[in-house]
Amino acid sequence: MAPTIKDIAQALGITHSTVSRALNGREGVSPKLRQSILETAEELGYTPNAIARGLVNRQSKTIAFIVPDFANPFFVEIARAVNSTASARGFKTILCDTQWSHQEELKQIKMMSENRVDGIIIKSFGEDDSYLVNLGLPVVKLNPTADPGLSSIDIDNHAGAFAATEYLIQCGYEQIAYIGSLLDPQTLQGRIDGYRQALRAHGRLYDPRLVALGEYSLESGSRCYQDLLATGIPFDAVVCENDMIALGVYTSALHDQREIPAQFGLIGFDDIFIAGLPMTQLTTIAQPKFQIGESAANLLIDLIVDPVQTKNQSIILNPELVVRSTTRKLVK
Amino acid sequence: MAPTIKDIAQALGITHSTVSRALNGREGVSPKLRQSILETAEELGYTPNAIARGLVNRQSKTIAFIVPDFANPFFVEIARAVNSTASARGFKTILCDTQWSHQEELKQIKMMSENRVDGIIIKSFGEDDSYLVNLGLPVVKLNPTADPGLSSIDIDNHAGAFAATEYLIQCGYEQIAYIGSLLDPQTLQGRIDGYRQALRAHGRLYDPRLVALGEYSLESGSRCYQDLLATGIPFDAVVCENDMIALGVYTSALHDQREIPAQFGLIGFDDIFIAGLPMTQLTTIAQPKFQIGESAANLLIDLIVDPVQTKNQSIILNPELVVRSTTRKLVK
């Protein structure tokens, strides 16, 4: 049985409240006593019980970071930023992976709620965020939200996709397809709008048959690419909704011996570290991942520690085009 | 203020102990009362407080998975297996990243201990595991351990490195270097032993100057490769202690325009998903990642739920050579 403050108190013939004071560095304990309390705590191998502490303090000093998929390095990189930012402010972070399942998301949220985390950062996809608001704790959503009871941090998806599409056009590609995902309708909408408007802005036609949607994975990227080929409509470039999809397309294109970037142009989204490897050299729209994680954690913790002063807010960050060799420069 | 069982009791004019019984599905509550208790709980939006529950039950139904670096997909893949296995058995998993810092590891362990997790799965590197044993809770170490108070799961590092080296020899490479890491001495030792013995078994000389050690990262892989080049001793192949290192070496070799696999052979360790991408095609020694995570979680949870029956044990799994195009087949 792990020793408690009562054990320490007993060993010294004093009360546990004095021990508590000493251990928490509160005043009202003689230096001498404090010293010996600390010593016996050490001797006994005392470890404070955060559970009990949390029960009385009504806070767990813990936040949850819930994402759909840690297999995507994108979320891992954000998680690191969240983790270190939270840690620096004395908060623990619990990482949860919902595997793109809404069911699982609800389960995880319930669990976190039961464990009385002090707040939640979540990549969630629904339009209706009421179930998040009803949690009664601060939530930062890494997607746009219309709900004033929530904060959100996201990038300008429209601008990102616009830049991607425009760049492909400037490179000289003729028919540009879009491969994305149905899993995150909000993100899809922003990006496909950007894609469409860039086409229009450059006098291109938008052909809905050149849009294929699946999941956010290599496999799905490959599959969508095959599907597009199967339509028979020619295309020589593709904007992908994230880098995992782009890597899948890349894989299939290599397999088909379509030369990249000469015959085929490719651009991804996120700038996961794999995109930057020399074997990959994937052009992509980089998200400020560290900044996203850091801002999310800081905002959430502000919301937790000072709920009165801190207001919910929606932050929009800017993505950035990173050119690598999967696209070719315009030869005019 | 979140409603408690007392609120439910009050609303119904009964005691909270009856509410507790009803909510936990214990017998001794009339079906009718139970029904209305469940209903009011629903109405009030009651969420059980896992903190309070944990305090009286003395278990948190939570395990911690502590690894050095989630930037390495290897650990992410194991984490997923741990997570799903634990989840299926009703346990939550807390993921912790120590960033290869022993300091940070101690901090995380302390935190987990204070939060009264029921057990820990950890990738730890020390020879002396007494500080893990002294935690007084079940620990599964993903490294060998001499301590009978701990369980461990690892692969046969010697065999893996032997197979890697032997394969390079069979491919016809002449001078085989080793690039590894000082961060995990136990793993290093097993693997470098396997490397040496394979060399010896094939009548090759072991040259310590062909061994470079750094960290487990792309950057370090590149650096070590440069260091080896700087020695002036020729080498035409390298066994890498993990895939991240191998990718770093790969990067540098490409940059130097050394042709892979014709002029230069490369083999990694772990088989992270990047190794299998067609742009990469890294030959590697695959670890049974899912099995590692699953076994670790199952063993740990057995240890937790049935400490009497379950004994600590050391499990050694077998790695497997996966041949891809970064090595060339022997032309005899």
Next chain:
DNA sequence: ATGAAAGCGCTAACAT
């Protein structure tokens, strides 16, 4: 079948 009471380990008034 239900209630009363104790206690998990801790903090925080309120005494003294």
Next chain:
DNA sequence: ATGTTAGCGCTTTCAT
């Protein structure tokens, strides 16, 4: 400066 007491939300005897 130190002790006493109550209580956080819950489970669990032990009564009734």
